[in-house]
Amino acid sequence: MSRNFASKLRGGDWKRDLALRVVERYYGRETARKTADAMEYQGQGWLDASSNAVYAHPPTAAAGRAICPVCWMEVDPASAPQSVYRRASYFFCSEQHKQRFDSAPETFLDPVR
Numbered sequence: 001m002s003r004n005f006a007s008k009l010r011g012g013d014w015k016r017d018l019a020l021r022v023v024e025r026y027y028g029r030e031t032a033r034k035t036a037d038a039m040e041y042q043g044q045g046w047l048d049a050s051s052n053a054v055y056a057h058p059p060t061a062a063a064g065r066a067i068c069p070v071c072w073m074e075v076d077p078a079s080a081p082q083s084v085y086r087r088a089s090y091f092f093c094s095e096q097h098k099q100r101f102d103s104a105p106e107t108f109l110d111p112v113r
């Protein structure tokens with residue numbers, strides 16, 4: 001399993017951690033801890049393995065194919081919209097997803113850097 005994919009798996013945690021940091025900054029550590037407890041409680045459903053089975057395996061592009069970084073759909077690089085970010089090429093299922101990626105590439109790459 002690649003490091004990139006592992007961080008995608010943690011995407012929810014990353015957003016939660018960010019939210020908690022904001023809570024902590026404005027309301028203090030104790031409130032943040034209580035919020036964390038509350039979120040943990042609300043998040044129990046996510047622990048059900050079958051509810052996120054779609055994320056259980058990293059998307060692997062077949063030979064000659066690429067993965068849209070926005071939705072992880074397999075695309076054909078020969079005809080897919082393309083962006084170059086930090087010297088890497090990315091291919092998209094649609095012009096809409098290319099635009100979403102272009103507007104905030106980091107969101108779709110490695111948020112836990």
Ligand SMILES: [Zn+2]
Pocket residue numbers: 068069070071072073092093094097
């Ligand atoms: Zn897509």
